[in-house]
Amino acid sequence: MLNRRHLLGAGALLPFAARAQAPAAAPAWPTQPIRMVVPFAAGGPTDVPARLLADRLGEVLPQRVVVENRTGSGVVVGTDLVAKAPKDGHTLLYTTIAHSVLRPLFARLPFDPDADFAQIALVGQVPMVMLVNKDIPAQTLPELIALFRANPGKYDYASSGNGGAVHLATELFLAMAGGLQVGHVPYRGSSAAMPDVLSGRVAMIIDVGLAGLEYARKGDVRAMAISTLQRTPLAPDMPTFVEGGVAGYEAYTWHMVMAPSGTPAPVITACNAAVNRVLANDTVVQRLTEQGMQVVRNSTPDSAAAFLQSEARKWGAIVRQRNIQVN
Template structure:
């Protein structure tokens, strides 16, 4: 479930070059960790999830006695990297940095060698990223309701793009179409968000309900038109774009999100220590500034219990939709 963004690599390099967020004097003490920590990121290096993972890892390295090193393990969506953690050591040396992709694994894959719930312990929800509904400038609809009316009038006539079948963009769009009355709009999957944008700009795509970080600049410069944002409140980066609820589709919310997970069996004391360190990193103003640049809404008060509750709610939300529409992995 990869979501790529052209131009975000420089943020990743900045994260790598940045000094530790927390001063060395504030480093956590204790028996854990006694060796460098592997943070498995099941997404490609240089993409937005990898950038955020490296930013968090740099901050954690300033909080803990040992460094936290990001290791990219991609393949079969997020299955390969997730399996590494599920079957990895239970000593607190290996953790998973994942997204909404984790919540649909059971629905997308029938032959997993691990269970996304039973074999993991959520540690902390780090932040959420809303989705931005964009249309090309030739589309006559000037509001969400006008777009819905257009789709209803000519079912199957229009196309929407996604960053890949079974990905966050695909999920969010199908949820929108379902909640708006089972609208019929053709799905055109791409290998990431970046390849889809030219087709939106030149009119080959009608709509793109994209990760907000990938769409803000095109809306700001007037290259596309933003109609709605999928969060509960408006984005400070695009204050004139209404939420879906404000635009006439109450109850619609969709995010991709960033979460730390431990393999099941890691001692609770270690999970609690990592949770406290992660929250401290997210509270740091420099992390919050960089998250804002990536349109990530930080969550600095997560507990293992609230993270587990979030994951369960997301699975309850997405799994029935995946199965109902017969969604398959990219």
């Protein structure tokens, strides 16, 4: 039988047992301004949406979010900065499809693209449009494919740089259209490439976003196809590559928010909730849509990670198959 002394002793232990079983308190976040590293140049097609997201995150969080552009070696310099940042959720990475091909493109990296990052949310996907010089003797995508097949090596295409979204999407098209032989001319961005598409120095470009459609409306280029599987409300009159005979063709660049691996799960969850809250705002969605983005709402860390893995498999295979190199 328990005596009074035993009962008192047991009672004295109860508060300690309760404290031991209580769940750990979620870490306070954010406690200081958040750095959002964009490994692309200021004012570009990745930087603009990143700044919109950062500004709105600063409105829904108790701290402001500051965009920091860190370029160099493609996206390696900026990505490395985040990989080595404190794992507290105060340094984030805003990146694109470029992250999914880091491993196959670079023999050596100062970080692990997979193990060193935790995915927070997929922000959106930006489809691509094939623009062809107006003097090329092909009015439709099937006619263009036939032209390229009949003239291997005669024509060139432009890209925004080796290993970038434009390069990858075009090599995917050439592979899926039967292994077409079309030369590659890389430029320092799509804006630098467009004058040569207009002049006819290069035959075509599969450009990111819908800005190039303005050239098509003026008759300066011919818009052949959009890279979505089905027609999109962003450009409802634009046929898809699938309609043009390239079965299963689909290509986007995409935007994603990440953090250093090891960032506490409650912080990842809180950051994900903040991003989704911003992307639930109709004004934000409208502004991103105007930039050609298909916004992804209610992305989760798990769904973002699964998407990244799928993209890495897809584009890694194309890099190896088409021998894409960054130099």
